[in-house]
Amino acid sequence: MVAIYGGLKDVVKILVISGAKIEEKQGCSISAIDLASANAASRHPRLLGDLEDWTFREVPAEVDRNILEILKEALAERGEVAELRIQEVDNEACETHHEITAQRSHFDKVRETTVKVLIWLCSPWIDLAPDFLPTVVSCILVHAIFATSLAFVFVIQIYREWNTKMALLFFTRPAVFIGLMITWWTLS
Secondary structure (H helix, E strand, C coil): EEEEEEEECCCCCEEECCCCCCCCHHHHCCCCCCCCCCHHHCCCCHCCHHHHHHHEEEEECCCCCHHHHHHHHHHHHHHCCCEEEEEECCCCCCCCHHHHHHHHHHHHHHHHHHHHHHHHHHHHHHHHHHHHHHHHHHHHHHHHHHHHHHHHHHHHHHHHHCCCCHHHHHHHHHHHHHHHHHHHHHHH
């Protein structure tokens, strides 16, 4: 694993490493340039045309060492002089970066899957909301009426202590009403 550093107008650094992409502070590449071999580079010198736009460039490590000369020639054609040298890249830092990237990728997949599941679970309720809303409202009304009826019955039970005849009269009618409400709520 080697790194090719080139001194250009914008201090461009060209890294030649085996596919590893490391953060800039670790001295490894953050973008890739596809040069499969020295011959491919000689046939496609235009790949170096936007070199100044990148801080780093990456090519496969198995590229021929003649890439140094090819880069010099390609840059010379553009009227630029580059002093290229080879420097070893920290393999351990590259492996650490790969592990961190893999963990981040895993968490991203879990997050995306969770969101998709939530959307899948909620979509039927969202689609049925217009039709389901009247049923919800009716259920709320039934429960409110039912609770009010129970409260009324409770008051009547207390009132019965003072007037048995009145209690019997007012208790019978709410009981029938409550029974009808329970039947309606069950059927709905």
